[in-house]
Amino acid sequence: AERGFEKMDYGGMIRHLRFGKQPIPEPQVAEGYTLRTTHPEEMDDCRRLADLLNAAFQRNFHNGEEYQNYTRHAPSFVAELDLVMAAPDGSFAAYVGIPYDQTNRRGIFEPVCTHPDHQRKGLARALMLEGLHRLRQIGAVDVTVDTGDMIPANALYSAMGFTEAYKAFVWKKIYK
Numbered sequence: 001a002e003r004g005f006e007k008m009d010y011g012g013m014i015r016h017l018r019f020g021k022q023p024i025p026e027p028q029v030a031e032g033y034t035l036r037t038t039h040p041e042e043m044d045d046c047r048r049l050a051d052l053l054n055a056a057f058q059r060n061f062h063n064g065e066e067y068q069n070y071t072r073h074a075p076s077f078v079a080e081l082d083l084v085m086a087a088p089d090g091s092f093a094a095y096v097g098i099p100y101d102q103t104n105r106r107g108i109f110e111p112v113c114t115h116p117d118h119q120r121k122g123l124a125r126a127l128m129l130e131g132l133h134r135l136r137q138i139g140a141v142d143v144t145v146d147t148g149d150m151i152p153a154n155a156l157y158s159a160m161g162f163t164e165a166y167k168a169f170v171w172k173k174i175y176k
Helices: 043-056 064-073 123-137 151-159
Strands: 005-018 035-036 080-087 092-097 106-109 112-113 140-146 164-171
Touching: 035 123, 043 064, 043 092, 043 112, 043 151, 064 164, 092 123, 106 123, 112 123, 123 140, 123 151
Parallel strands: 106 140
Antiparallel strands: 005 140, 005 164, 035 080, 080 092, 092 112
């Protein structure tokens, strides 16, 4: 503040869950939806995922090639941890990508999203629960999720047992 910066009301939050002996509930998939892994070798899947990301995050710049490129070159990409919920019409309704840091045995939920037309059906929760089961099976010790300050998302993560690990605020330079 002494240097001309002002603390904003918004910021970021990282939530953390350490695997222990606690049970993980089985995912409950809403009727008509299908939980599966993505198929990044198929451009149609890549395009449907890009459409979902654009709708869920109110963007317009994601495309199938971008996603396919990520899956081919990111060292943390694990196909079995890239989960999608297909809607009855075949479109993608929700997505949870889980990059995995093998060295530290840490999963990272990034991103977690649901298309606005399919929200409030427990789709993201079901994908996250499935992801937690898969992470535990491969020996992960913990998982994080970066949520920013989105209140509905943080409520979901808290209800699933994630705790706040780090909170940051944005500081903006005020020029007069």
